Structures are given as structure tokens and as C-alpha cells.
Amino acid sequence: MTSFVHDMRFGANLLPDGTVRFRLWAPGLDRVSLVIDQDQAAMAMEPHGDGWFEVTTDAARAGSLYAFQLSDGLRIPDPASRQQAEDVHGPSVVVDPLSYPWRYPDWRGRPWHEVVLYELHTGTFTDSGDFEGIQHKLDWLADLGVTAIELMPLADFSGRRNWGYDGVLPFAPARSYGTPDQLKALIDAAHERGLMMFLDVVYNHFGPDGNYLGRYAPQFFTDRHHTPWGAAIDFAQPVVREFFIQNALYWLNEFRFDGLRLDAVHAILDDSPTHILTELANRVRETSDPDRHVHLVLENDANQSHFLQQSPKLQYNAQWNDDFHHASHVVLTRESEGYYADYQRDPLAALGLALAQGFVYQGESSIHRDNAPRGEPTLDLPLSAFVAFLQNHDQVGNRAFGERLAQLVRPELLRAAASILILSPQIPLLFMGEEWASARPFQFFCDFRGELAQAVRDGRRREFMKFPAFAEPAVRDRIPDPNDIATFRRSKLDWSEVDRNAHTEHLQYCRELLAVRRAAIIPRLAQAEVRDATYDTSDGLLRVSWLLADNARLTLIANLHADTSNPMPAPLGRMLHSTHPHVADSAAKPGWFVAWYLADRGAAT
Incomplete structure (x- = not known):
């Protein structure tokens, strides 16, 4: 054993x-x-x-x-x-970490380019809301075609329900979900099915209830910096740095997670000569078995591409690509408030740039950020350095009522967007229920008491005052109370939806797309680079072209408008997939048309 x-x-x-x-x-x-x-x-x-x-x-x-x-x-x-x-x-x-008998100890993970992520919240993914409930769905997820499950944060939190970003004990799996051994059993069972397991970790702040560090280790925090969530962590302290590095190694080695997603690292403020993110990545890489695939992913609003460089050595495999989401969302919904303002000038071009080069903002000024420059160039990065998504816990749950994209756009728009997401050379991420166009909301919930509960509820509603749709107090009062258990219950997936016609059709559509990705994209993805990608929107059609392995060229043609568009002139290779398979290459392209072509080696481009 x-x-x-x-x-x-x-x-x-x-x-x-x-x-x-x-x-x-x-x-x-x-x-x-x-x-x-x-x-x-x-x-x-x-x-x-x-x-x-x-x-x-x-x-x-x-x-x-x-x-x-x-x-x-x-x-x-x-x-x-x-x-x-x-x-x-x-x-x-006191826990005996040797008590769990691993059944698949030889699992070594899978290479990064094979990753297809599926983000889920343990408490709302199944009726039981625990690790065992997820385990019962592993066969279903493997059959869907995803290759990696990403759990929202598990660090134990105050109360019985929480998104996970209010954790205060980062080494303890939330007791609401099960014991450490039950979590290990879930990971073991996932590995049995060839599924990787990722964990979202929060190293930028502690939750507002249950963090006692300030009582006996005030040096853990500093007033040199400030975060939106309270006292900033002092990463200049060697013990503080080690605390979080040990946490990353603990999840990867004792629980055998295949990867970590580091939340909001732009809020990890470190003045040290070696940034904590660099030191953490180096320690993970140095201590990991060289035969094992261990993946590190960032969420970083600053778009700092230097953390994603592959040489002289790999730090982080990829970053969540908010720019892809924001540009896609503006194209699909025409929303323009908040950070969507940065993508309003030419949404189609922004989407093309996000697909070809990852970041839309690579040093340009951001209107949403008071014209401050944002981002770094990406030309030296692989295409797989970006995790693309149309939905995730933030982009759904931080809406006032937690509406999913299926509630905001028509089915034909949803199909077009799913095709672009799943067949892009970037690493795709699906948010639980997205594959069947779930109609259930995912709302912001927690389980605080007393004055803190009232402060969270009032603060949540106050956040939306700046949006015209919520200018009236009576409208803001309709925003769900995060502490009301009904808010949590509304956010649970309804698995019976899967068997209803429209949902069943969308599920089958996503399965077909994932099968195409598995057969035609993944085998050619490892060597693909940003510098070999181009895009064009000159005639209202979106064209994006990527050079993949063996000189195969992947091309996307999309008419992301309601009106019919002009036909394409030249053959682009064999068609991999189309939202309208009956439409010939030489025909005019109907509204919300997406087609993918692959030209192998010397084939027509």
C-alpha cells in the first residue's frame, strides 16, 4: 500500500x-x-x-x-x-494523513494541453452537497468529455454554506462537505476514471469570521497595503510566505490534487525581491516528482504574462482569460456597464484578439480602471496559456440575481458561443450545468450571523447602486439576501433538467463539440503558439486562424450577428464542426453561424 x-x-x-x-x-x-x-x-x-x-x-x-x-x-x-x-x-x-489507503497510487496526471476544466461548487452540485455526491457523478462527467474537475475553495469557513472565498482555515476541508478521507476518496475515484482534480485556493485574504491570527500573530498582516476584503497579508514575513507555500504543497502532495487555481493574485501584494508567486511556483516545481503532471493556474486581473512564460522555466501553466469572457459577453448580450465598457468600442475585434492572443489588454489603458494601463504582451506564450470560459462562479454569481447565460441569450447564440469556447485552442472551462444550459441561477450565498450577516446583505445591495437598473431602493431590495437559506437552495443544480428536451439537445451538442476537440484539437495543441495566430473582422465576419502542430492550420469563421453575411471565397480545409452543417462553404452565412476548418500539412488554407 x-x-x-x-x-x-x-x-x-x-x-x-x-x-x-x-x-x-x-x-x-x-x-x-x-x-x-x-x-x-x-x-x-x-x-x-x-x-x-x-x-x-x-x-x-x-x-x-x-x-x-x-x-x-x-x-x-x-x-x-x-x-x-x-x-x-x-x-x-488530530488527523492521521496515512489512514486513507490509496487505490490508484500510480496516477501521474495528464499533460496540460489535454485539460478541459469543469468548475463546480461542492455544496450545490448535487442534492447531498458533499464529496460523496460528486463521486456519484464522476462517470457522468467522464462521459461528458471533460478531463479535469475544478473544485471551488474548500478551506473551512464560518457557518454551513459559503462559496468558499471566506475560508479561514486553509488546511481543513470544509466540514460541511465531508472528512479529509472522504475528499481523498473522491480524488482517488476521479483518477480511476482518468479525470484530473484541481482545487481553487485563496491566498489573498481570510474570511471575516473565524480568523484569529491577528490576536496572536499581528505580524501576519500589514497596513502597507490594502485589499477589498480587509487587512492585507504581509508576504514580506518569511513565516507567512512559508504558510501558504506549505498549503499549496499539502494539497498537491497529501491529497494528490493535480493542480491549483490561485484566486485573484492581483490582490497578493508583495514588495519582496522574489515575489511570493514566483517562490511558490518554484517550490512546487522543485519538489514535484518529475514524472508527475502538476498544473498551476492564476486568476490575475493585471494580465501579467511574465508569470506564464515557459522559459527559462515554467512557473504557471495558464491564467483565467477574463478578456475572452468579457468580449464574448458583450458580443452576445450588448451589456456595457462595469468592466464591459472596455470592450464596447469594437466587441467583435476584441473577441478576435482574445482568441488569437489571449489578452485584449496588453498594456493599453483601461476605461474601467480610470485609464490606467493594464496587461503585458503575450506573443511569446503558448495558446494553452489561457483558460477560456463563457461562465464561471464569478461571472454568474456576481450578477445581482445570478442569471446564467442561458437566461440572457437565445439558444442559437448559446450554441454559437459554445462552439467557439470548446473548439478554441485555449483551455476551455465549463461551469457546472452549463453543458445542458441549466436554468437554475447561481447566487451569492453565505451563512453569517448577527451584525456581520446584515453588513454582508446591505453591502451586497450597495454594490449595485452605481448601475442604473438598480438606482431605486425598492429594486435593490429584491436582490437576494446571501444569508437566506433560500438563496442557497435556489443555487443548487436541478439534475432533472437534463431529461427535458431543450436541455437534452444542448447537452448532446456540447458532447459532440468535446468529442471533436478530443479527436482533432488536443493532439495538435501542445506546440501551438500565440505568435502564429491571426484574426480579421474587416467584413463583419470573425476569422481567426491558428497554426497547430504538424503545420495544421485551424480556422474559425463566425457570423456573430443576426443578419445574413457574405459567403467565404476560398476553401479552408475540411470542416470539423458547424452550427449550420447544411450551409455550404460558398453560401451566404446565416446569423449566428460558426464553422471550424482544419487544413493538414500542405492542404488548402
């Missing part, structure tokens, strides 16, 4: 002799105690310099509850807790 364990420098670690070593960094205190199983007397922890306290004892074992007691008597959970017994305010649990 092969087991996997990450030897953490924080928290509780079972030692080979059966004792447990407890460590806490509390530089703001001169003494700290350990409490085991709550009713036992507090045990003094020994200071070990630089703010560290430690004690090793045979009074604890796997399953023991424990807490740290501060000098003022407050008992707190372990900030590196592997599991919580109750809420994030309660005791932590």
Missing part, C-alpha cells in the same frame, strides 16, 4: 513513535498553551524562538480534539488545522 503525507511545519503532526507534535507561530505572545480534548488541563508550550511555540506529547492521538489557549484564556483552533470538529471557532482534530 502506498500512502502520501506532507510533513508540515505548522500545526499537529503525528510522529512515527505515536506522539503528536504541536507547533504554533504566535510572535505577538510570550506564552501559549495546548488543550487536548477540552476537559484536560492546559499544557504549556515551549518557546522555540522567532515566535514559535512547540510541544510533543503522547496525550494526543489521531481523532483527539485540541485547541491552543492564548495568554488571555481565549481558546482558538489551529490555523493549520487539517480538520475541524464543529465550526471554525471550535476545536481542531
